Amino acid sequence: MSNSAIISVNKLxxxxxxxxxxxxxSFEVSKGEIFGFxxxxxxxxxxxxxxxxxxxxxxxxxxxxxxFDVYRQNEELxxxxxxxxxxxxxxxxxxIKENMRFYGGIYGCSDSFxxxxxxxxxxxxxxxxxxxxxxxxLPLGWKQKLAxxxxxxxxxxxxxxxxxxxxxxxxxxxEFWKMIYEAADSGxxxxxxxxxxxxxxxxxxxxxxxxxxxxxxxxxAALRREYNTASMDEVFLxxxxxxxxxxx
Amino acid sequence: xxxxxxxxxxxxxxxxxxxxxxxxxxSFEVQPGELFGIIGPDGSGKTSLFRILTTxxxxxxxxxxxxxxxxxxxxxxxxxxVGYMPGKFSLYPDLSVAENLEFxxxxxxxxxxxxxxxxxxxxxxxxxxxxxxxGKLSGGMKQKLALSCALIxxxxxxxxxxxxxxxxxxxRKEFWAMLKTLQTxxxxxxxSTPYMDEAAQCDKVALLQDGNVLTINTPAEIVKNFDGKxxxxxAANMLHLLNELKGLNEVQSAYPSxxxxxxxxxxxxxxxxxxxxxxxxxxxxxxxxxxPTIEDCFMALMK
Numbered sequence: 001m002s003n004s005a006i007i008s009v010n011k012l013x014x015x016x017x018x019x020x021x022x023x024x025x026s027f028e029v030s031k032g033e034i035f036g037f038x039x040x041x042x043x044x045x046x047x048x049x050x051x052x053x054x055x056x057x058x059x060x061x062x063x064x065x066x067x068f069d070v071y072r073q074n075e076e077l078x079x080x081x082x083x084x085x086x087x088x089x090x091x092x093x094x095x096i097k098e099n100m101r102f103y104g105g106i107y108g109c110s111d112s113f114x115x116x117x118x119x120x121x122x123x124x125x126x127x128x129x130x131x132x133x134x135x136x137x138l139p140l141g142w143k144q145k146l147a148x149x150x151x152x153x154x155x156x157x158x159x160x161x162x163x164x165x166x167x168x169x170x171x172x173x174x175e176f177w178k179m180i181y182e183a184a185d186s187g188x189x190x191x192x193x194x195x196x197x198x199x200x201x202x203x204x205x206x207x208x209x210x211x212x213x214x215x216x217x218x219x220x221a222a223l224r225r226e227y228n229t230a231s232m233d234e235v236f237l238x239x240x241x242x243x244x245x246x247x248x
Numbered sequence: 249x250x251x252x253x254x255x256x257x258x259x260x261x262x263x264x265x266x267x268x269x270x271x272x273x274x275s276f277e278v279q280p281g282e283l284f285g286i287i288g289p290d291g292s293g294k295t296s297l298f299r300i301l302t303t304x305x306x307x308x309x310x311x312x313x314x315x316x317x318x319x320x321x322x323x324x325x326x327x328x329x330v331g332y333m334p335g336k337f338s339l340y341p342d343l344s345v346a347e348n349l350e351f352x353x354x355x356x357x358x359x360x361x362x363x364x365x366x367x368x369x370x371x372x373x374x375x376x377x378x379x380x381x382x383g384k385l386s387g388g389m390k391q392k393l394a395l396s397c398a399l400i401x402x403x404x405x406x407x408x409x410x411x412x413x414x415x416x417x418x419x420r421k422e423f424w425a426m427l428k429t430l431q432t433x434x435x436x437x438x439x440s441t442p443y444m445d446e447a448a449q450c451d452k453v454a455l456l457q458d459g460n461v462l463t464i465n466t467p468a469e470i471v472k473n474f475d476g477k478x479x480x481x482x483a484a485n486m487l488h489l490l491n492e493l494k495g496l497n498e499v500q501s502a503y504p505s506x507x508x509x510x511x512x513x514x515x516x517x518x519x520x521x522x523x524x525x526x527x528x529x530x531x532x533x534x535x536x537x538x539x540p541t542i543e544d545c546f547m548a549l550m551k
Binding site for chain 2: 172195197237243
């Protein structure tokens with residue numbers, strides 16, 4: 001495994017009974033990279049992501065994330081990553097500021113850090129005047145942008161984003177990706193899943209999972225060349241249509 | 249007779265002063281046999297509209313009819329003749345696949361055999377799991393079962409509320425192929441989606457935002473009416489390029505769009521834009537002229 005890799009995965013597998021959800025996947029992600037983790041429903045993406053976040057123990061294989069072993073150091077690992085789940089996970093009945101205070105506290109940030117960071121996020125999102133508003137009262141697009149800011153509040157080395165833009169309007173979806181670009185530019189590694197194939201193009205590299213295995217991994221441009229197609233959508237269709245297993 | 253007619257529908261939730269205005273006066277018509285798309289993001293009012301048309305919610309103002317029946321007076325007739333697939337999975341998780349289908353057939357006073365031809369293409373894909381509890385099915389399978397249950401009484405109008413949200417692009421394409429087949433059997437379909445690429449598959453679409461209709465037209469006309477010129481730009485540092493495009497006064501709006509960043513210009517100002525961009529990207533700048541998509545049109549209308 002190379003030194004610059006912030007995620008290194010070697011023959012990682014997860015079995016549930018006799019069902020192999022993730023089947024010996026191997027890959028590396030470099031520091032500061034935007035890595036797209038694609039696959040059809042049921043291909044094994046969520047299971048793989050849960051193992052990398054230290055939330056589920058692998059059946060076999062090796063993985064290190066931010067320098068920590070997923071078997072033995074999963075608690076340390078969790079402190080060094082950010083995670084934004086598919087389901088909105090901020091507290092609707094806390095204000096914007098209270099949510100930041102809460103998540104900062106959970107990650108063990110100091111009071112002075114929380115204060116400075118809250119200020120800079122509110123400034124960046126132009127939400128200074130709304131800091132006292134309940135999160136539940138915000139439009140979905142704002143909630144998603146806020147959830148992302150909270151996921152990287154403690155300045156993790158990596159942030160895992162599970163379908164962050166599902167159902168969001170096209171303008172907000174673009175604003176969200178601009179935030180991702182900016183986070184990557186500041187050195188945070190981005191690991192993201194999406195069903196929007198235009199978003200696959202925004203990644204430095206993408207992997208495509210089919211039936212628990214990684215069937216393709218390269219830059220979007222290289223994949224388009226390799227599969228001789230004009231778009232990532234067609235690359236995805238060519239690969240995902242080979243899937244044999246029922247998506248359950 | 250129109251399949252659906254909505255006339256100035258208004259719906260507010262909550263007390264007057266702080267009310268959430270979900271629908272702000274929506275009107276449209278769906279012709280019999282039409283595949284009509286309601287395209288809009290979360291919170292645009294799609295679900296409120298569907299619930300009013302399927303007689304599950306009363307509008308505050310305005311009128312609506314389905315197959316010529318009034319949504320308030322004739323709610324019983326409407327319930328007999330519409331199929332509704334809500335955005336949230338609403339079948340019985342503790343009944344099996346076959347039991348769910350049988351249940352819906354029975355309450356509509358029909359049988360699976362009687363209308364099997366209508367659901368066959370969809371149901372055969374889940375039949376191998378007929379004894380599995382519905383709650384244990386995967387997302388794609390749940391969606392197929394829900395569609396089968398919504399069709400089992402041979403409805404004349406089918407309402408599908410975000411049937412493909414969170415579904416991968418292969419399954420989305422399969423789902424839309426199924427809708428086209430149903431259309432050939434004479435069923436009118438009203439379908440909502442946040443995916444702009446699905447709009448192109450509809451006969452006609454209404455673009456919804458914040459409870460208002462932005463436009464109603466055929467996908468081809470919407471694209472034809474796009475005002476301006478779009479070029480795609482690409483360079484090694486895409487973040488830098490995006491910020492630069494946003495700062496140019498020739499460019500009305502710039503946003504990432506797949507391989508390229510799209511830049512919309514009121515008139516063709518390519519040479520002047522190129523000369524500015526080439527200062528910072530002398531070797532790696534690529535540009536293409538693009539035909540607008542529904543998504544480009546929607547973004548322009550949202551402004």
